[in-house]
Amino acid sequence: MHSGIRRSALPLAATTALVGGLLTLGTPESAGAAVPDTIALTVTNNSGRGEPLYIYDLGTRLSSGQQGWADANGTFHAWPAGGNPPTPAPDAAIPGPAAGQSTTIRIPKFSGRIYFSYGQKLVFRLATGGLVQPAVQNPGDPNRDILFNWSEYTLNDAGLWLNSTQVDMFSAPYAVGVKRADGSVSTTGHLKSGGYNGVLNALRGQAGGWGGLIQTRSDGTVLRALAPGYGLETGALPASVMxxxxxxxxxxxxxxxxxxxxxxxxxxxxxxxxxxxxxxxxxxxxxxxxxxxxxxxxxxxxxxxxxxxxxxxxxxxxxxxxxxxxxxxxxxxxxxxxxxxxxxxxxxxxxxNHYARVVHGQMADGKAYAFAFDDVGNQESLVHDGGPQEAYLTLDPLG
Known part of the structure; x- marks a missing residue:
């Protein structure tokens, strides 16, 4: 049994941070054979979208505690020193697969995030304390109008923990998976058919400001629904809502x-x-x-x-x-x-928490990380294996 989810702004985050962020650490009841330094992550683009796709593997190298990024081969690159104001980070983007295609990269022993974005590369900057992550509740954030999302993972000597998360926002849908030593695959994070629009429509129909969690681009494209904590911050939800x-x-x-x-x-x-x-x-x-x-x-x-x-x-x-x-x-x-x-x-x-209610209600298996401790009672969307053979990230349609 793993020792629990640690709610954080992730070790790679620095001064700005997202309130959410879930990271799983722990020791399984029975770890498999020695976990290699990197494992394969196959990204499948079932989104049906024609824009370029970009992938990022950002995190903390567990062997040294250094923050940095990994390239497609799983090679670690430490971030350079940041500044005040924050300075541009090196371009860590990995070209993703076109619609209907798959790409396999290697992921190292990290505690971090797999970001993906459609149409544009994400903007990352480095402060004196490390990486500044997207904070799209802020209208001035440079990533505000980009359609993107992320998964969180820990790969260490005890195995892989990989989740889908909605702790900070509900956005471009995806599922995560792991192949075990016996060849079986466990998957979680898929929405029901029509579930993406189902979440958005349910929020729009919920009285009290919940529809105000939804952010759209000037062209009308829905980008995401913010988690309700950000709804308090932006004024979409009243402070007295609970x-x-x-x-x-x-x-x-x-x-x-x-x-x-x-x-x-x-x-x-x-x-x-x-x-x-x-x-x-x-x-x-x-x-x-x-x-x-x-x-x-x-x-x-x-x-x-x-x-x-x-x-x-x-x-x-x-x-x-x-x-x-x-x-x-x-x-x-x-x-x-x-x-x-x-x-x-x-x-x-x-x-x-109507946001958590509607997100869970539209998940194919009912599991989600809709708030930080959604793992209480094992309601989280997490795959784990002590001897992972391969990991999967499957990008689903927005519909």
Whole structure:
């Protein structure tokens, strides 16, 4: 079992960062044979789009901790020193396959991202602290009008973790896959037929500003739907969008106890939360206080940060992850035992993360990374293998 998803702006990110970013690290129950220094990644362009396609492999080299990029052969290139203001990064673009074609590249032992863009190369810059990533919630970002997306991966001595992610935005659709030693292939991330437009139409039809998450180009091309945390930042969603649900949760647990069992493989590790004086205090089985949470706001809920910060520790982080999932999925009022891992119970309240609701609803297998801790209850769109033979990135139609 892997040790968990670490929510971050990724080690390759520097001063600007995307709130989302998911990175999987860990050790499988049984790693396969020694993982080679690079493995094949086959990119298949099923988008039906005629523009040029560009691919990037950007990340942190795990053997040295250096930030940089890999070329099509999997050779690592360290970024040069950046500046203030940030300076242009070297062109790391790899020509991608034309529509209906596939291209195979090599990916090294990285913790990083596979970006792809249609029609234009992405603009990357280097600050003094490292790579500045696209931040398209900012109208002045040079990548704002480019159709692009990314997958995240970790390849290390214990294997490959490769995901599809919507933590920051829902955009050009794709699926990820891995071939195992026995030749079988696991895949996740495909939308249902019509699912791309299904997500956009559902957001447009959801009252309260959710349609304002959608960004279009001046020619009318839909580029993406921002995650709701960015919707707060851009003003598309009101800061109070989750207040009613949060207030009801705080009221409920002023009079009853929330039981959190954060580890599926440790059913006897339980924590007990009660609200007193406006603060949710958690105790362990002996009654000792272990951590407490101020009443969160929508930004804390959508980002799983700030008042729901989740340090990589043994107590607060796991409790916060569970609370974050419960707030986004609106399960905290319907069950006093969390996490509730039954998808049939998710997003049933009128006040919920509607972005996550509609993204999951349009996925072929129901799995997605629609918020940072969507792996609670194994709802994430992730493939993993301890002895990966090949990885896959399949670009799907926008429709």
């Amino acid at each position: 207040d009613d649900y949060i207030n009801r949760v705080w009221q409920k647990y002023a009079g009853s106890t929330l039981t959190v069992t954060p580890f599926g493989d440790q059913p006897n590790t339980k924590y007990y939360g009660r609200v007193s004086g406006g603060v949710m205090n958690f105790t362990d089985g002996s009654g000792a206080a272990v951590t407490s949470f101020q009443k969160p706001d929508a930004d804390s809920v959508f980002g799983c940060h700030k008042l729901l910060d989740a340090p990589n520790d043994a107590v607060r982080g796991p409790i916060s992850r569970t609370l974050c999932a419960g707030f986004n999925r609106s399960t905290l009022l319907t069950s006093e035992t969390q996490p509730d891992n039954s998808p049939a119970d998710f997003y049933r309240d009128a006040v919920t």
